[in-house]
Amino acid sequence: LRRLRLAPAAGRRIGLKTVFSREPVQLPDASCAAEMDGTLNCHGYGSAAVVTASFGLCAAGYVMNQLVGKA
Structure with a gap:
């Protein structure tokens, strides 16, 4: 939003409410053997439906x- 100049300059609060997690990204381990098909699976970040x-x-x-x- 700031880059598009739709929000105040850096350092000022936007007032936008968000839902997010501070949990670090966990990359897939070597045991995840899936084909590279362009979808978000073991080769990408993806998400678990219950989390979303x-x-x-x-x-x-x-x-x-x-x-x-x-x-």
């Missing part, structure tokens, strides 16, 4: 609380 779903539900819950005034 949890983050989405967290974000949706926050939005719902904002809408009903429980923030």
